[in-house]
Amino acid sequence: MRLILLGAPGAGKGTVAKMLTAIDGSVQISTGDILRAAVKDGTDLGKQAKAYMDAGDLVPDELIMGIMKARLKGDDCQAGFLLDGFPRTIPQAEQLKDLLADLGITLQAAVNLDVPRDVILDRLTTRRTCVDCGAIYNVKSMPTKVEGVCDKCGGKVVQRDDETEEAISNRLDVYNQKTAPLADFYRGEGLLLDVNATSSDSVVASIRGHVGA
Ligand code: ADP
Ligand code: ZN
Numbered sequence: 001m002r003l004i005l006l007g008a009p010g011a012g013k014g015t016v017a018k019m020l021t022a023i024d025g026s027v028q029i030s031t032g033d034i035l036r037a038a039v040k041d042g043t044d045l046g047k048q049a050k051a052y053m054d055a056g057d058l059v060p061d062e063l064i065m066g067i068m069k070a071r072l073k074g075d076d077c078q079a080g081f082l083l084d085g086f087p088r089t090i091p092q093a094e095q096l097k098d099l100l101a102d103l104g105i106t107l108q109a110a111v112n113l114d115v116p117r118d119v120i121l122d123r124l125t126t127r128r129t130c131v132d133c134g135a136i137y138n139v140k141s142m143p144t145k146v147e148g149v150c151d152k153c154g155g156k157v158v159q160r161d162d163e164t165e166e167a168i169s170n171r172l173d174v175y176n177q178k179t180a181p182l183a184d185f186y187r188g189e190g191l192l193l194d195v196n197a198t199s200s201d202s203v204v205a206s207i208r209g210h211v212g213a
Helices: 013-024 031-041 044-055 061-072 075-079 090-103 117-126 165-179 182-188 200-211
Strands: 002-007 027-030 081-084 109-114 127-130 136-138 192-196
Touching: 002 013, 002 182, 013 027, 013 081, 013 200, 027 031, 027 061, 027 075, 031 044, 031 061, 031 081, 044 061, 044 165, 061 090, 090 182, 109 182, 109 200, 117 127, 117 165, 182 192, 192 200
Parallel strands: 002 081, 002 109, 027 081, 109 192
Antiparallel strands: 127 136
């Protein structure tokens, strides 16, 4: 599959992407995961990105495009890719369009995961993430077996630095201003697939039906 996953923070892009990779070997490419790994490793990219991320602001387009230009050339992308958290702005979407044209890759769809705001807020405040493998848990609906320890890799499971109430509220504002307009962009490209994302299972079923996977 060659898809873009759009949707507010907490809409379930990461969860859906992980479910889809299991179907056909497509790779999940999450700019948020790439950036968090860079912050953790203390690379130059991580140092440049950290303050934006902690505040819930977007990292500058140039940094993101640098990451994605290199990433989409990876051999593993031949099997397909699920873009999770990218593009996030109209300039990113325009540059992605040029980049894919250069690489001779066509997208199948830009899937817009639609979830009511109260559900989003509840999900984000109860979400926990493994610092080592990125696995996502939820203190209410999907707790770890042992508190604070990842079931999959034994890593530490924590609340992200940008999951304070203030940063969450800023991330939602940034989403509405900068990222929500991408739905119209992709509708114009004839690629938009709108799905009700209250349940991740039904999102996966809709996507499979749409792309025939
Ligand atoms: P969310 O759960 O909010 O969707 P992500 O894990 O996708 O979060 O991203 C976390 C943070 O990383 C964002 O708040 C932003 O600072 C930065 N980031 C991730 N992807 C992008 C992008 N495509 N453009 C700019 N900033 C990004
Ligand atoms: Zn883990």
